[in-house]
Amino acid sequence: MAKVRENHRENVAGRANVEDTPELLAYYDELEKFEAGALWTVANKIEPWEPVSQSIPVVWRYKDLREHVLKSLELVTAEKAGRRVIYMNNPGRTDVAAAVGWIYAGLQVMNPGEVATAHRHSASAIRFIMEGTGAYTVVDGHKMTLGENDFVLTPNGTWHEHAVEADGSVCIWQDGLDIPFVNAMEANFFQVHPDLSEPVAFPVDDMTKTWGNAGLTPSSGDWDKGYSPMFKYEWAPTYEALTKYASCSDGSPYDGIMMEYVNPTNNGPVMKTMGASMQMLRPGEHTKAHRHTGSYLYHCAKGSGHSIINGKRYDWSERDIFCVPSWAWHEHVNASATDDACLFCLNDLPVMRALGLYREEALGENNGNQPIV
Ligand code: 1HN
Numbered sequence: 052m053a054k055v056r057e058n059h060r061e062n063v064a065g066r067a068n069v070e071d072t073p074e075l076l077a078y079y080d081e082l083e084k085f086e087a088g089a090l091w092t093v094a095n096k097i098e099p100w101e102p103v104s105q106s107i108p109v110v111w112r113y114k115d116l117r118e119h120v121l122k123s124l125e126l127v128t129a130e131k132a133g134r135r136v137i138y139m140n141n142p143g144r145t146d147v148a149a150a151v152g153w154i155y156a157g158l159q160v161m162n163p164g165e166v167a168t169a170h171r172h173s174a175s176a177i178r179f180i181m182e183g184t185g186a187y188t189v190v191d192g193h194k195m196t197l198g199e200n201d202f203v204l205t206p207n208g209t210w211h212e213h214a215v216e217a218d219g220s221v222c223i224w225q226d227g228l229d230i231p232f233v234n235a236m237e238a239n240f241f242q243v244h245p246d247l248s249e250p251v252a253f254p255v256d257d258m259t260k261t262w263g264n265a266g267l268t269p270s271s272g273d274w275d276k277g278y279s280p281m282f283k284y285e286w287a288p289t290y291e292a293l294t295k296y297a298s299c300s301d302g303s304p305y306d307g308i309m310m311e312y313v314n315p316t317n318n319g320p321v322m323k324t325m326g327a328s329m330q331m332l333r334p335g336e337h338t339k340a341h342r343h344t345g346s347y348l349y350h351c352a353k354g355s356g357h358s359i360i361n362g363k364r365y366d367w368s369e370r371d372i373f374c375v376p377s378w379a380w381h382e383h384v385n386a387s388a389t390d391d392a393c394l395f396c397l398n399d400l401p402v403m404r405a406l407g408l409y410r411e412e413a414l415g416e417n418n419g420n421q422p423i424v
Contacts, residue, residue: 102344104376106151107143108360113181113370120158120223129165136226139372151374152346152399153232154325156225161186163219169212169244175278175322176205176228177397178213179350181370185219188212190282192252195259197224200286200352200395206278206322207233212249225350225372227397229324258282262315265292279314279321286352293331293393305341305413307332307383320401332356332385332392339419340382343411345403347375347396354392356385362424380414380421 069075069091082088090097116137123135138157139150150156159178161167163185179202180186186197188205189212195203205211215222233239254260261269262281265288274280293308302308309330312321320326329352332338340359349358355368360381367373375381385392403409414421 102378104152104346104378105143105146106141106149106346106374106376108363108365108374108376108379109139109141109150110365110367110371110373111139111150112367113372116158117223117370120160121221124160124162124221129161129167134167135160141374143376147231147234149231150227150372151348151376153229153235154346154348154397154399155228155230156348156372156397158223159213159226160221160223161213161215162221163215164217166214166248167212168247169210169249170242171208171210171244172241173207173239174228174230174233175207175324176211176226177321177325177327178203178205179225179227179395179397181223181225183215183220183222185216186222186224187214187216189214189249189251190258192250193258193282194251194253194255195283196256197283198286200289201283202327202395203283204279204281204321206276207324210244210249212244227325227348229399232324232399232402256283259285263288268315274316277323279312279316281315281321284312284321284327289329290353290393293329297331297333297391302331304339304419305382306330307336307338322401323405324399324402326398326400328396328398330383330394330396332383332394334390335385335388337384337420338382340380340414340421341411342378342380342414344377344408345398345400346377347381347398349373349375350395350397352393352395354385354387354390356383356387356392358383359421359423362421364423382420 079089120137127135129135136157136159138148141149141151148155178188180197180199182199188195188203190205191209197203258280261272292310296310297308307330309328312327314321351367351369351371353369357364357366358381360375361379365373
């Protein structure tokens, strides 16, 4: 009986016991002619036992990429290139340009005085400032000024225009978009603004001033779009919040002092498809390992350390970007015994949660830490 049960289990999982007889091979060929196939020949691939990410863990080091990013200023004009971006290409992915999972990321550079053509698309984006002064983005007529470690949302369907003030400096930022996901859903539209530029229609930074006050929302502020009205999230109040939280809590064993950027109207993620967080690893902190569904793209905003991902060590320092693919074991270590380290994270957890696909697991053995292989 046990043998029968075992056979059944194996067969259901597609590890079929069917042998390739000449008759069966001819049958498969016949099916192919009608754009069809026998499920028992492929079920194993269609339905793995657990998530199998095509993406692999990667660290994109800023010291390697920065010079190349700056070089593009000499090689191409913003007008000709459309946008000067060096994108992150996960070597595990051959189907689409993605940094991890269904998330695209790139490093974009702009000279002072440059303005990109206003446009909108179904994909949602964030722009996280890495260096330079004078960067700003106009989102649906709201001009949001941006400094280092600030980020701006350009949610799906919003007109947006990126620029750097003439009296600013060369600016480099990280773009993060859900383009691979929206393309996989075959739902992406792109449109250039009819005037190529977008007039500023509101007081500068109004959305952060209106919606970015901790514990307070405007009494008369109606907002029911599916994304945060705050548009810009600043570094100084973020770091202050992490510091305050760290003064009275141990945070999470897996993530240290971690806080989510939220849509202030519902405490949900900043956009429907992508969430963002900032986490502080206290001096000397070494977190426990866990894994979950969803793809994570980290950006070291402060300090240095390493992460152990699926048993392998990946070192990172300020401005490095690295990824943790879905269902990969990961834990983080702050290299400093005196300073904190902060990791910004862009992820697709809102999609996982909305679709009922979120699952999380802690490492039970080895005191909760992975052996390094
Ligand atoms: C895009 O629209 C932006 O708006 C950045 O800044 C990067 C990469 C691919 C496709 C569209 C932006 C992009 C992008």
